[in-house]
Amino acid sequence: MRNLPDREGNAPPVSATGRWWGWRLAALAWVLVVGAVGWHQVGFWRAAKLNTDAMALLPQDEQFAASRLATQRMVQSASGMVVVLAGAPDWDMARRAANAARAALAKHADVLKVESPASVADSRAAIDSIAPWRDRLLTPQQRVWLAETPQERMVERALARLHQPGPGSSVSGWASDPLGLSEQWWIERASQTRARPRDGELWLRSGQIDWIVITARSRGQVFSLDGEPRLALALDAARGAATQAIAGSRVVATGLPLHAEAAAVQASREVNTIGWGSLAAILVLVWLAFRSFSPIFMVTLTLVVGTATAITVTDLVFGEVHLLTLVFGASLVGVAEDYGIHYFSSRQADPGIAPMSLLRRLLPGLCLALLTSVIAYLALGLAPLPGLRQMAVFSAVGLTAAFLTGVCWFPWLDRSAIAPTRFSGWLGASLALWPRLKRSRSTFVLAMGGLLVVVPGLSMLEMRDDIRQMQNSPAPLVKAQLEINRLLGLPSVAQFFVVTGQSEQQVLEREESLKSRLDAWVGSARIGGYQAVSDWVPSAARQTADAQLVKKAESAVVREINHRLGESLPVPLHAPGPLVLSEWMGMPGSAVARSLWLGDSAGGMASMVTLRGLADPALLPGLKALADEAQGVHWVDKADEASALLERYRRGMGVLLVMGHALVLGALWLRYRRQAWRAWVPTALASLLTVGVMGWTGQPLQLFNVLALTLLLGIGADYGIFLLEHPGDGSAWLAVQLGAASTWLAFGLLALSTTPALRAFGLTLMIGIALVWVLAPLMRPEPGTKGDAA
16 A cells, blocks of 8 residues: 555655656556457457357356256257248148248348258158167057957957058058057157148148248347347248238247347347447536547547457456346446546646646545445356356456556546536535535434335335346247247247156156156146157167067967968068167157257266146146156256246345445445445445335335345445545536436436346436435535545
């Protein structure tokens, strides 16, 4: 501390030449740093490494390995895939509408590539590849039928198939499958989706509409922040073409890329609204206060350098920048300008002082203001949420870079005095009209009013933690997704079972045990069905038992038919051993379920079992109970897990908030001793009053409200520091008012976000900053008071 100037700005005992050269070297070094940042920015915006997945904000190490792998597999299987349904009242009209939609999408092949539907040859290859093991692949109903049906009825069935006209079964011939078991097994596999092949298309009928399924994959960068909804425009063109071809036809689409693009477009709009809106408001305030382009230029410079440096460091540390971090960071301009505004307010009040001398006088207060803000921002990083760590690094680095820009460059860029203006004079003089709180009846009444807000408000406050607050897709997209999921019977990606075991066979056996329980749920129509690897590759024990059932039945049937017809038809031959997982994984038909096998996981093996037709949230506890009753089976409900994590971290961040207040008060004590409360109490009271107002207005408390209160601590303490550093100084009050107004506008605009979490964040800070703005001058010291500074 010996080399820092004291509160009066007296320089430390070093030579003026040494100070000049030291400051010049610092300025040149910062030029090199900013140049490197600029070079990085060019590459960053070309690559646009932006993450739009809300689940990426959650701690990955909170999930056990198999659950994390299952989630990743779900995302990978859906990544880039867009499902489009073209519908019309009959088959011919649906085909014409689908062809028109395909032709329109072909014109947008740079963003969306339409895939060809599976051909008859592909289906035949899948059937033929697994045919040698058809005696080991039975449905539950077939096992019961083979075990309980009299031989005579089996013989009649085989004879009926033998004498039917035409080539017989489209799946297998009579000689290899006299009972037609393979065909029934494939029908059940096909029932896992409601779409059926028809004339080279995937088709289904629902109600009075024939639908044709079109699958496509997104191409190029759909996450760019230029605000262009390229995929949405391509799909709009497809809808227009289909409607033009068939009046009244419909085209609906869903897919992860559509939600990601919507998030990117929304972020682009919010970055422009929040970032540019707050910047414009700040520039207007600076112009009204100083009526000079020099302060506007230099304050803007600190904001641009601070934001660019924050993006660069965040990208280098995390390898990407999340969209919510970028939107959150757009509000940083409402805080980072405080340093420049404080400098020019003091420069205007004392135009004769040299810029370097002025900066040395202001440096202790500015350093303390930066320290308290960085403490508050870095408190976000203590929560084990990757997204919050990004926001913490982004904000702390951005503020520090803005601070260094002012400290290193302002003495060299500031070459002209700032004349007082009527607006700045009026704002600075208004401090004299602001009362100081003393021991009086009015102070007592004010305290009682505050208690009436806080105490009942806290009792009415509702706690609410919901992952859906972190991502808010447009209603039309959500509606289309629900409709397509219903039409196609697609499995749920948010709720599923993870099955673990020490070996492949143990996992398959545990899957079969789970499925036997789920069959009752399917039979009672509580769920539509399920998908599992053991549907395709049963356990070795199950395959052996099934093969024995089939061999016994087929041998008896063929022997009886030979006896009746006087023929010598051979008994069908099958593969000598069970179908193994590794062999099935290489077959053409395995693609539909291959992603369900998770493979190695934490020293064992794992798979997942997905559910179809799960629409009633009231069923979720029952499904969890099924998993709890079975060994090696885990129920995964991503939304429930995420919400539970948010609740836990809300509680944890509440504790960190209290600790942050203690740290800031300690830092203030080191500087101001017994006067430290004057800088801390306004923020503490504003935090309590804000929570009380939330209770009165019915706003729930969630993690992002607590995070906003954490930032309020750092922002609010700055205003008390400025007023304590310069007691009775109108220029300090001018800086506080300009900073508070711009910060309030910045976070007030954040409240316009369509993302509920960010909106709650902005509303909390909008109320809190306004309260600190009012309370801080009430607790300022008397003019001339030097306090108990160390």
